[in-house]
Amino acid sequence: MITGKNYIGNQLSAKGTKTYKTFNPQLNIENADVFTEATSDEINEAVQLASEAFKTLRTISGQQKAKFLNAIADEILALDDTLIQTYCSETGLPEGRAKGERGRTIGQLRMFAELVADGAWVEATIDTAQPKRQPMPKSDLRKMLIPLGPVVVFGASNFPLAYSTAGGDTAAAFAAGCPVIVKSHPMHAGTGELVASAIVKAIEKTDMPNGIFSNLNSSGIEVGTQLVKHPKVKAVGFTGSIRGGRALYDLAAQREEPIPVFAEMGSINPVIMLPKALQSRGESLAKTYASSITLGTGQFCTNPGLLLGIKSEALSGFIQNLSDEIIKIEPSCMLHPNIIGAYENNKQNVTSQSNLSVVADYDSEVQTNYARQTITTVEGKTFLDNPTLHQEVFGPFSMVVQCEDVKQLEQIISQLEGQLTGTIIAEQGEASNYPEVVSALQNRVGRIIFNGVPTGVEVCPSMTHGGPYPASTDSRFTAVGVHSIKRWVRPFSYQNWPNDLLPDELKNENPLGISRLINNKQTTDTI
Numbered sequence: 001m002i003t004g005k006n007y008i009g010n011q012l013s014a015k016g017t018k019t020y021k022t023f024n025p026q027l028n029i030e031n032a033d034v035f036t037e038a039t040s041d042e043i044n045e046a047v048q049l050a051s052e053a054f055k056t057l058r059t060i061s062g063q064q065k066a067k068f069l070n071a072i073a074d075e076i077l078a079l080d081d082t083l084i085q086t087y088c089s090e091t092g093l094p095e096g097r098a099k100g101e102r103g104r105t106i107g108q109l110r111m112f113a114e115l116v117a118d119g120a121w122v123e124a125t126i127d128t129a130q131p132k133r134q135p136m137p138k139s140d141l142r143k144m145l146i147p148l149g150p151v152v153v154f155g156a157s158n159f160p161l162a163y164s165t166a167g168g169d170t171a172a173a174f175a176a177g178c179p180v181i182v183k184s185h186p187m188h189a190g191t192g193e194l195v196a197s198a199i200v201k202a203i204e205k206t207d208m209p210n211g212i213f214s215n216l217n218s219s220g221i222e223v224g225t226q227l228v229k230h231p232k233v234k235a236v237g238f239t240g241s242i243r244g245g246r247a248l249y250d251l252a253a254q255r256e257e258p259i260p261v262f263a264e265m266g267s268i269n270p271v272i273m274l275p276k277a278l279q280s281r282g283e284s285l286a287k288t289y290a291s292s293i294t295l296g297t298g299q300f301c302t303n304p305g306l307l308l309g310i311k312s313e314a315l316s317g318f319i320q321n322l323s324d325e326i327i328k329i330e331p332s333c334m335l336h337p338n339i340i341g342a343y344e345n346n347k348q349n350v351t352s353q354s355n356l357s358v359v360a361d362y363d364s365e366v367q368t369n370y371a372r373q374t375i376t377t378v379e380g381k382t383f384l385d386n387p388t389l390h391q392e393v394f395g396p397f398s399m400v401v402q403c404e405d406v407k408q409l410e411q412i413i414s415q416l417e418g419q420l421t422g423t424i425i426a427e428q429g430e431a432s433n434y435p436e437v438v439s440a441l442q443n444r445v446g447r448i449i450f451n452g453v454p455t456g457v458e459v460c461p462s463m464t465h466g467g468p469y470p471a472s473t474d475s476r477f478t479a480v481g482v483h484s485i486k487r488w489v490r491p492f493s494y495q496n497w498p499n500d501l502l503p504d505e506l507k508n509e510n511p512l513g514i515s516r517l518i519n520n521k522q523t524t525d526t527i
Contacts, residue, residue, distance in 0.1 A: 002086070002190045004035040007215040008042055009049045010200050015039045020219040022189055025092035025333050025340075025369040035189045038216040043226050049211030050150035050179035051232040056209040058147050058177045062512075066117035068206045069174060072166055073109040075198035075205075076102065083194050087160055090188040092333035092369065097296070098161075105161040108168050108459055112175035115482045121145070121175075124505045124516040128527060129496070140496050142506040145489040147177035148260075149234030152227045154248075155185035155192055156239035157335055158299045164188070165195035165215060168459075168480055169237035169262075176488040178235070179212040183224045187336050189217055221247075228252055228261075235488055238263040239301070239479065242392075242470045249473050262487045263473045264466060266392040267420040268305035269454040270413065270444075272437060276427040277451075278314035285425060286321035289398075290329060292453040297332045297371050298396035299339070302421050302454040305392060307400045310409060319400050323360035323375050326396075331362055331370040334395065340369050343395035347374055350393055355382040359400075371395050380408045390417060406437065413440040418468025418475065421447045421454040444468060446475060 005014040014036035021030045038046075076083065087098040115121050122144040129140035151173040155164035162168065170180045184192035196215035203213060216223055228236055228251045236252060238245050238261065245263030252261045273285065292304050307322075309315040334340040351358050351374070360375035373396035380403040383389050389399065403409040413422075422445035424431055424438060431438060431450070442448055446467030457465055457480055465480035466472035472479070477487050494502060504511045508527040515524050 002033045002193050004033050004189075004193070004217075006036065006038045006042055006217050007193075007196045007200060007213070008046050009211045009214055010203060013042055015042055018219065020186060020189075022090045022187060023336055024089045025336055028368045031089055031190065033190050035186075035217045035219075037219055038223050040226060043216065043223060043230070046181050046214035046216060047150060047227070047230045047232050050181055050214065053179050053209040053211030054147070054149050057179055057212050060177065060208070062116040062119045064206070064208075065175060065177070066113040068202055068208050069109045069113035069116070069171065071202035071206050072199050073106045073113075075201045076106060076166060076195060079194055079198060083191065086190045086194055087188070090191055091160060091335050093296075093335070101159060101161045104459060105166060108162070108171050109166065111459065111482060112171045112485070115485070116175045118514070119505065119512045120514040120516075121482070121485060122505050122514075124514060126506060126516060126518045126527065128519060141493055142497065142502065143491055143493040144503065144505050145486070146492045148488055148490055149178060150181060150232060151178045151235045151237060151488055152181050152183060152224075152233050154183045154224060154236070154238045154240065155188070157185055157187050157339065158296075158301070159239070160185070160188040160191045161195065163239045165192045166199055168484060169239075172485045173237070173488045174212070176485050178488045181214045181216065181227060181233070183227060184215055184217055186217075186219045224248070225251065229255060231255070231257065234259055236261040236263075237479075237487070240265065242266040245473065246470070260487070261473055262477060262479065264301065264420070264479045265470050265472065267301055267467065267471045268390070268392050269302050269419055269421045269423070270306045270308055270416060270441070271304050271423040271425065271454070272409070272413070272441060273307060273309040273315070273318065274424065274426040274430050274434060275310055275312055275314060276430045277425045278309060278312070278318050280427055282314055282318040283321050286318055286325050288453060290322055290325035292455045293326060293398045294329045294332070294373050294396045295455050297334050298373070299335060299394065300455050302457060303394075304423070304454055305398050307398060308403060308409060308412060309400070310406065311402050311404060315400075315402060319359055319375075319377055322400070326360050326373050326375055327362055329373065331366045331372055331396075333367070333369050334371050337369060339394070340371055343371055343393065343397070346391070346393045347395070347397055350389060350391070350399070351376060353386055353388055355379065356389070373397070375400065377402060380404050380412060384408075384412060384415065406434065410436050410440050413437065413444060416444050418471040419445045420465065420467045420471045421445055421449060423449040423452065423454055425451055446471060446478070
């Protein structure tokens with residue numbers, strides 16, 4: 001049941017007077033539920049509860065955290081069709097996408113449950129004392145990862161489940177031992193409240209401390225701003241636009257105690273199409289990329305928004321084939337009138353630039369909030385000289401850049417802003433003839449793909465979902481997979497600490513039986 005209220009810890013609360021509704025883009029009408037924005041008092045109460053709960057949560061065993069994470073997954077599944085129907089009514093996305101994203105969310109929670117149940121993720125490292133070492137004795141030193149404290153997670157507009165209330169940021173923070181305060185996204189506040197209710201039920205069923213989770217409604221930027229500025233908040237997770245992520249990053253840096261903001265932001269995900277590949281399979285590549293560009297109405301952070309090739313008849317043929325194929329695809333609904341409004345404005349800004357050609361633009365009638373897909377093309381020099389052409393157009397849009405030669409191709413790649421992904425399309429043995437191109441691309445992205453499409457982010461330990469700025473605010477971390485837990489922890493060392501006072505992960509007897517690095521040897525041995 002959706003109440004429209006905030007969860008302040010385990011309790012529902014609606015002290016404010018500012019209200020709003022979500023929107024059904026398919027029907028082009030507001031949804032019925034009314035949501036009450038969190039007040040300053042409710043924000044302070046949520047953060048205070050989180051700060052107090054952290055004292056307990058940071059000491060809770062990995063096994064108990066695993067039970068909690070699995071319980072969240074179970075409770076989300078128990079929401080069944082109510083969650084799926086609410087998701088679809090607030091996003092315009094189809095039922096299949098909703099169920100797929102729910103599956104991904106459940107998988108992430110169980111993945112982190114398995115990680116913390118094992119316990120080795122803390123990277124326990126022990127260097128035993130050498131009291132007789134000359135000229136000076138060596139102290140006993142033991143190190144492990146410990147949680148930062150209360151984390152604020154901003155729900156993402158394009159992933160109401162997997163990157164929102166109980167998404168990857170939240171799951172990783174809980175696994176690390178950090179309380180979470182979610183700033184629910186206003187476009188899917190009902191979905192957010194349902195998932196929040198599942199988390200609260202899991203807290204109660206597994207006897208976790210009240211305050212490790214709160215869910216706050218917000219129709220604008222005020223709630224998020226107050227949360228980031230709050231002195232008891234210790235980190236921030238964000239998925240969204242460059243403008244939004246950078247604003248939060250700057251706010252956090254201006255605090256008396258600056259805190260980390262791990263923001264996954266804009267990316268146009270360049271695709272390098274090498275000559276032999278275009279010549280041998282340009283038609284099939286055009287079909288593949290027409291589908292990738294329009295997948296999910298282009299509302300993925302890994303949408304291929306930039307295609308790069310060297311001028312040739314094969315490249316010209318590819319552009320024509322891509323234009324033909326993309327027009328065959330029926331347009332689909334975007335997430336919200338604001339989203340499609342931004343798409344149209346950004347597209348107009350790019351297509352109005354000089355020396356740019358629009359080679360495909362769906363011009364038939366479409367339903368309200370449905371996006372028309374567009375393909376443009378420019379010369380390499382035009383792209384280099386005009387930074388406006390480098391900007392992301394969030395939606396079913398892509399640009400083909402026709403480079404004069406390999407040198408210009410490498411120059412363009414080197415001057416790109418940081419990206420989440422880069423792709424090389426090549427025939428067998430062809431990529432080895434372009435080492436500088438591959439190297440330049442590697443320097444600008446977090447993940448490099450060979451003969452595939454960037455859309456689709458596998459949730460596994462080897463995945464990097466991040467990249468040089470502005471793809472993310474810190475290219476050393478991923479927002480996907482078990483290693484994303486490292487965003488919410490810090491290394492901490494004990495020197496000459498009594499064995500009985502050490503955490504179990506660092507005790508001589510290794511009561512957890514985890515793998516540890518002892519005197520530079522990875523082992524499960526005792527000391």
